[in-house]
Amino acid sequence: MEATDRQGKICLVVGGGGFLGRHIVEKLLDRGYEVHVFDLRETFKDDRVTYFLGDLCKKEDLLPAMKDVFVVFHCATPSPLSNNKELFHKVNCHGTKTIIEACKEAGVKRLVLTSSASVVYEGKDVENGTEDLPYACKPMDYYTETKILQEKIVLEANSDDFFTVAIRPHGIFGPRDPHMVPTTVRTAKAGKMKFKIGDGKNIVDFTFVENVVHGHILAAEHLEPGSKICGKAYHITNDEPIFFWDFLSKILTGLGYNAPKKNLPFWLVYIIAVILQVICFLLKPIKQIHPTFTPMTVSLAGTHHYYSCQRAIADMGYKPLVNLDDAIQKTVDSFPELRNTSK
Numbered sequence: 108m109e110a111t112d113r114q115g116k117i118c119l120v121v122g123g124g125g126f127l128g129r130h131i132v133e134k135l136l137d138r139g140y141e142v143h144v145f146d147l148r149e150t151f152k153d154d155r156v157t158y159f160l161g162d163l164c165k166k167e168d169l170l171p172a173m174k175d176v177f178v179v180f181h182c183a184t185p186s187p188l189s190n191n192k193e194l195f196h197k198v199n200c201h202g203t204k205t206i207i208e209a210c211k212e213a214g215v216k217r218l219v220l221t222s223s224a225s226v227v228y229e230g231k232d233v234e235n236g237t238e239d240l241p242y243a244c245k246p247m248d249y250y251t252e253t254k255i256l257q258e259k260i261v262l263e264a265n266s267d268d269f270f271t272v273a274i275r276p277h278g279i280f281g282p283r284d285p286h287m288v289p290t291t292v293r294t295a296k297a298g299k300m301k302f303k304i305g306d307g308k309n310i311v312d313f314t315f316v317e318n319v320v321h322g323h324i325l326a327a328e329h330l331e332p333g334s335k336i337c338g339k340a341y342h343i344t345n346d347e348p349i350f351f352w353d354f355l356s357k358i359l360t361g362l363g364y365n366a367p368k369k370n371l372p373f374w375l376v377y378i379i380a381v382i383l384q385v386i387c388f389l390l391k392p393i394k395q396i397h398p399t400f401t402p403m404t405v406s407l408a409g410t411h412h413y414y415s416c417q418r419a420i421a422d423m424g425y426k427p428l429v430n431l432d433d434a435i436q437k438t439v440d441s442f443p444e445l446r447n448t449s450k
C-alpha cells in the first residue's frame with residue numbers, strides 16, 4: 108500500500124495499551140495512518156493517538172472508537188499467564204463476538220485478529236507445524252482453549268463484505284514485554300532457574316515484537332476483497348527456531364544472571380507442576396496462587412514447538428525485519444531495571 112493510500116485511513120487497535128498493541132500503534136503512526144486505541148486503561152500518552160477507554164465486551168463502549176475506521180486490530184486479552192476461566196471466556200469469546208457486531212454496525216470492513224500459535228499445541232512436540240494442523244483437542248489451559256474459540260469466531264465471520272484474518276505469533280518478546288523477560292528474571296532471582304527442564308535440546312520459536320507487528324500490518328494491507336488471505340490464519344515467527352534454554356540463557360546472561368547448567372528430568376518437573384496445580388485449586392477458596400511452573404509452562408519449556416511461516420512468506424511477502432541475535436540484544440538493552448546489580 109502506497110504512503111498516499113494510507114493518509115486519512117483510521118486504524119483501531121483494540122488492546123492498543125498492551126505490549127503488542129502499543130508496538131502496533133507506534134508502527135502504524137510511523138507509516139502515516141491515523142490511529143485510535145481502545146483499552147481498559149490509558150497506559151501511555153501520545154498526542155497523535157485518539158484514546159478510547161472501555162470494555163471490549165460492551166458494544167456501546169466500542170462503537171465511538173469505530174467511527175470511519177478502515178481496519179480493526181484485535182490484540183486484547185486477559186494476561187496469558189493468568190488462569191481465570193470466566194474472564195478468558197468473557198473477553199476472548201464473548202468480547203470478540205461483540206467486536207465483530209460493532210464492526211458490522213459501524214461499517215468497518217476489515218478485522219485482523221492476534222491469535223496464537225498455541226491453538227494447535229497440547230503439550231506434545233510440534234515441529235515446523237503448519238497452519239493446516241488441527242486445533243488442539245485438549246488445550247492445556249483456559250487461555251489456549253479460548254484462543255481456539257476466538258480464532259474460529261473470527262475466521263468464520265469472514266464474508267464477501269467483511270474480511271478477517273488471524274495472525275498466530277509465538278513467544279513474543281521485546282521492549283516493554285510484560286510476560287517473558289520479567290517472568291524469566293523473577294524466576295532466576297527466586298533461585299528457581301538453576302536447572303534446565305529436560306535435556307535442553309527442545310527447539311522453540313521466539314518472535315521479536317517488531318516482526319509480529321510487521322506481520323499484522325502486512326495482513327491488514329493485504330486484506331482486500333478477493334484476497335487469498337481472507338478467512339485464513341498465518342503463523343508469524345522469526346523463522347529462526349532455537350533451543351528453548353539457549354534463548355533463556357542469552358536473556359539471562361545478557362542481564363547479568365547465571366544461566367542454568369544442570370538438567371532435571373522433564374517428567375519429574377511435570378509431575379511437580381501437576382501436584383502444584385491441584386494444591387492451588389484446593390487453596391483457591393482461601394487464596395489465589397499463580398505458580399510459574401504450571402503443566403503448560405513446563406511443557407513449553409521441555410518440548411519442541413516451532414512453526415512454519417512459509418504461508419505468510421508466500422501470501423503476504425512476510426520476512427522478519429529483525430534477526431534473533433539483534434532482537435535479543437535490543438530486548439536486553441531495553442530492560443536496564445532488570446539487570447543483576449548484585450554481581
Ligand SMILES: NC(=O)C1=CN([C@@H]2O[C@H](COP(=O)(O)OP(=O)(O)OC[C@H]3O[C@@H](n4cnc5c(N)ncnc54)[C@H](OP(=O)(O)O)[C@@H]3O)[C@@H](O)[C@H]2O)C=CC1
Pocket residue numbers: 121122123124125126127128145146147148161162163164181182183184185186187198202221222223224254275276277278279280285286
Ligand atoms: N505475549 C505472547 O508471547 C503472545 C501473545 N499473543 C497474543 O497477542 C495479543 C497481545 O498479547 P500481549 O500484548 O502479550 O498482552 P497484554 O496483556 O500486554 O495486552 C493486552 C491488552 O488488552 C487489554 N484488555 C484486556 N481485557 C480487555 C477488555 N475487556 N477490554 C479492553 N481491553 C482489554 C489489556 O488491558 P489490561 O492490561 O488492563 O488487562 C492489555 O492492555 C493477545 O491476543 C495474545 O493472545 C499471541 C502469541 C504470543
Ligand SMILES: CC(C)CCC[C@@H](C)[C@H]1CC[C@H]2C3=C(CC[C@]12C)[C@@]1(C)CCC(=O)[C@@H](C)[C@@H]1CC3
Pocket residue numbers: 187188222223224225276277278279286287290291294304399400404405407408
Ligand atoms: C520454565 C521457566 C519458568 C519459563 C520462563 C519463561 C516463560 C515465562 C515463557 C517461556 C515461553 C513463554 C510463552 C508464553 C508466555 C511466557 C512463557 C511461558 C506464551 C504462553 C504467551 C501466550 C501465547 O500465546 C503462547 C504462544 C506463548 C508460548 C511461549
